[in-house]
Amino acid sequence: MFVTFEGLDGSGKSTQAELLRAALEAEGREVVLARDPGGTELGEKIRGLLLGGGEITPWAEAALFAAARAELVERVIEPALQRDADVVCDRYVDSSLAYQGIARGLGVERVLELNLQAIRALLPDRTILLLLDPDVSVQRAGETDRIEREGGDFRRRVDAAYRDLAEMFPRRILTADGTQPAEQLSMLIRGQLRDLS
Ligand code: TYD
Numbered sequence: 001m002f003v004t005f006e007g008l009d010g011s012g013k014s015t016q017a018e019l020l021r022a023a024l025e026a027e028g029r030e031v032v033l034a035r036d037p038g039g040t041e042l043g044e045k046i047r048g049l050l051l052g053g054g055e056i057t058p059w060a061e062a063a064l065f066a067a068a069r070a071e072l073v074e075r076v077i078e079p080a081l082q083r084d085a086d087v088v089c090d091r092y093v094d095s096s097l098a099y100q101g102i103a104r105g106l107g108v109e110r111v112l113e114l115n116l117q118a119i120r121a122l123l124p125d126r127t128i129l130l131l132l133d134p135d136v137s138v139q140r141a142g143e144t145d146r147i148e149r150e151g152g153d154f155r156r157r158v159d160a161a162y163r164d165l166a167e168m169f170p171r172r173i174l175t176a177d178g179t180q181p182a183e184q185l186s187m188l189i190r191g192q193l194r195d196l197s
Pocket of ligand 1: 009035036037051065091092093094095096097099100145147148
């Protein structure tokens with residue numbers, strides 16, 4: 001299975017991705033845990049460019065995220081799925097749809113089009129969207145990066161964007177309450193993926 005986690009910073013994505021990996025491994029499955037942007041040599045460099053500082057125009061930002069993702073798909077995700085491993089990814093294409101497509105106003109359709117080329121149409125089987133109040137998310141998020149420093153209005157736009165995406169892709173994107181205790185939430189999520197295996 002190919003599962004991605006989405007949500008605002010501080011929503012618990014990384015914790016849940018790690019817990020799902022552990023749960024699947026405990027069932028004897030091979031799991032590759034990845035993070036987007038990152039996970040490859042070039043991807044980590046692009047991550048540095050994107051999050052480090054300095055002004056980036058919105059389309060350059062979208063294209064850089066797509067470039068990092070293209071590397072991740074070809075070098076990590078596809079090979080893992082081909083050898084029947086599960087892939088759990090912390091953020092993926094929906095982050096670009098929410099942050100660049102909706103919150104930055106580039107347009108979901110156009111950002112999706114760009115990304116579908118880059119990822120060669122490889123969409124996740126299921127995406128878990130962890131919902132959290134945008135004001136709580138900023139308190140829970142640790143260090144802030146260039147994009148997180150955009151502030152409250154931007155965070156609220158991203159939150160609304162994610163909720164729109166969940167309505168646009170109701171079969172693929174499942175929402176979960178990010179305020180639940182991590183272990184309890186993890187069991188719930190594993191249950192929701194039972195139809196995949
Ligand atoms: P993240 O990996 O969650 O950072 P951290 O490890 O510090 O929690 O995400 C990095 C930032 O990049 C986050 O603010 C969301 C943003 N982002 C986009 O704007 N578009 C994208 O396509 C992706 C993947 C992330």
